[in-house]
Amino acid sequence: xxxxxxxxxxxxxxxxxxxxxxxxxxxxxxxxxxxxxxxxxxxxxxxxxxxxxxxxxxxxxxxxxxxxxxxxxxxxxxxxxxxxxxxxxxxxxxxxxxxxxxxxxxxxxxxxxxxxxxxxxxxxxxxxxxxxxxxxxxxxxxxxxxxxxxxxxxxxxxxxxxxxxxxxxxxxxxxxxxxxxxxxxxxxxxxxxxxxxxxxxxxxxxxxxxxxxxxxxxxxxxxxxxxxxxxxxxxxxxxxxxxxxxxxxxxxxxxxxxxxxxx
Amino acid sequence: xxxxxxxxxxxxxxxxxxxxxxxxxxxxxxxxxxxxxxxxxxxxxxxxxxxxxxxxxxxxxxxxxxxxxxxxxxxxxxxxxxxxxxxxxxxxxxxxxxxxxxxxxxxxxxxxxxxxxxxxxxxxxxxxxxxxxxxxxxxxxxxxxxxxxxxxxxxxxxxxxxxxxxxxxxxxxxxxxxxxxxxxxxxxxxxxxxxxxxxxxxxxxxxxxxxxxxxxxxxxxxxxxxxxxxxxxxxxxxxxxxxxxxxxxxxxxxxxxxxxxxxxxxxxxxxxx
Numbered sequence: 001x002x003x004x005x006x007x008x009x010x011x012x013x014x015x016x017x018x019x020x021x022x023x024x025x026x027x028x029x030x031x032x033x034x035x036x037x038x039x040x041x042x043x044x045x046x047x048x049x050x051x052x053x054x055x056x057x058x059x060x061x062x063x064x065x066x067x068x069x070x071x072x073x074x075x076x077x078x079x080x081x082x083x084x085x086x087x088x089x090x091x092x093x094x095x096x097x098x099x100x101x102x103x104x105x106x107x108x109x110x111x112x113x114x115x116x117x118x119x120x121x122x123x124x125x126x127x128x129x130x131x132x133x134x135x136x137x138x139x140x141x142x143x144x145x146x147x148x149x150x151x152x153x154x155x156x157x158x159x160x161x162x163x164x165x166x167x168x169x170x171x172x173x174x175x176x177x178x179x180x181x182x183x184x185x186x187x188x189x190x191x192x193x194x195x196x197x198x199x200x201x202x203x204x205x206x207x208x209x210x211x212x213x214x215x216x217x218x219x220x221x222x223x224x225x226x227x228x229x230x231x232x233x234x235x236x237x238x239x240x241x242x243x244x245x246x247x248x249x250x251x252x253x254x255x256x257x258x259x260x261x262x263x
Numbered sequence: 264x265x266x267x268x269x270x271x272x273x274x275x276x277x278x279x280x281x282x283x284x285x286x287x288x289x290x291x292x293x294x295x296x297x298x299x300x301x302x303x304x305x306x307x308x309x310x311x312x313x314x315x316x317x318x319x320x321x322x323x324x325x326x327x328x329x330x331x332x333x334x335x336x337x338x339x340x341x342x343x344x345x346x347x348x349x350x351x352x353x354x355x356x357x358x359x360x361x362x363x364x365x366x367x368x369x370x371x372x373x374x375x376x377x378x379x380x381x382x383x384x385x386x387x388x389x390x391x392x393x394x395x396x397x398x399x400x401x402x403x404x405x406x407x408x409x410x411x412x413x414x415x416x417x418x419x420x421x422x423x424x425x426x427x428x429x430x431x432x433x434x435x436x437x438x439x440x441x442x443x444x445x446x447x448x449x450x451x452x453x454x455x456x457x458x459x460x461x462x463x464x465x466x467x468x469x470x471x472x473x474x475x476x477x478x479x480x481x482x483x484x485x486x487x488x489x490x491x492x493x494x495x496x497x498x499x500x501x502x503x504x505x506x507x508x509x510x511x512x513x514x515x516x517x518x519x520x521x522x523x524x525x526x527x528x529x530x531x532x533x534x535x536x
Contacts, residue, residue, distance in 0.1 A: 025398075025399070027392075027396065027397035027398070027401070027415070027416070028392050028394075028395035028396055028397050028415040028416060028417065029392075029394065029395025029396065029415075029417065029441070030395075030396070031416065031417070031418055032417045032418060033418075034418035034419075035417065035418045035419065038418055038419045038535070039419060039420060039535070178442070180452060180453060181442075181448040181449055181451075181452040181453035182449075182453045182455070183443075183449055183453060183455045183459040183460060183462065183463045184443065184462075184463045184466055185459060185462055185463065185466075186453070186455070186459065213417065213440065213442050214417070214441075214442050219420075219440070219442065219443060219467070219470070220420070220467075220470035220471060220473070220474045220475070221443065221463075221466045221467045221469070221470035221471075222443075223470070224466075224470055225466075
């Protein structure tokens, strides 16, 4: 059994707070997301270069507009850029606006990157019944928002014929543990526990990181932690893949018709 | 001779210990008395603050105490003792107000400012928001009162100066890391053992030493989620002893660091450029 880890990064800065508070009132605890722009994201990019890992970055347009230079660095480093919505929408409550929001997120991110994203992750974790069908219409090849499986599966039954789901692991999401203010070693132990067992089960593991200091791994001490974890996964025989490549391979396996060039 | 560094006296790493004395004024601000289960802050007054004064005296560490106006008003002798021991007193709200104060904010900042200045005979130059909140009125008021730094931002690992404004003295932001160098969240929310918190701090110290060089440790001398109690105070002391043994580490008060940065605005406006 081959073993693959998808390293994914949710590029969140002040966007989560700015969804409910005017941006020029984001001070102190509400302005913590600026850490991503000032230092966190640069550290994550540097760390991935050091570890020679290509990752998939899920960019909300809100954040991409605020750190164009870092977005360009991300592309120049060979990482995949995928969509993370427009500005931290709750897709359950978008109603009629959902088509327009996803279209705008798609066209704007395409314009900023020069190529169209083929993957999507729900910015606040929620989807409506229509999200997957809209993504399919826009040409997306995969979604990565669900927590319902240990390995990729086809989205045909969810209105995404030909699309693939690349499920995420809560245990392998930094924010799950750091959001609870666990100590670093406890968070590390939780991630190892989930990661080891997933690789041993179906050979698939999806790691989700955030560049913020609070919920994520942007802090210098935590960067050394994820580098230890990368080495550990390598030692267990895992390689690291871009989501679009994993989705294309899974699609071929499921017999979906993946258009050439999507990978 | 060691290579020049960005820190005072050529230090490789600077350590600022800030003691957030959230005393019974915090309960008072919430309309509670400080009795029984609500006496967490009284622990700081009865035990915690003196425990830390003794510790800093033993270790020779100068610290910064962020204090609430109403506590200073109620227990002036304790706060004079902090000042007499050579530590810095900086402002931390009147009743540790962790909510939006609206138009009442400037008067409250001024009230606490006056109480601290009158009690210890020296006006504070530093402020830290009691809950990490600020409004549009906060910094203009603090600057009018003569403050030189704010320690409420969490968006960088290095101090930096606010953008230059004509006719305004420079003003420093000395960020605080409430994520992993603050006792309260890991104890109160993360349910950590003191030994686990100590390990986290040591890892932070090692990573910061290899990088930015600014270690800012936040201690709460209270019971409940703080480090006032013996088991957790012991972890703080173990950390400080560990830090002091590191080559090139210098402990200093926040205002000393602020003065250092303010003395060289070109270097500290955008320290990462």
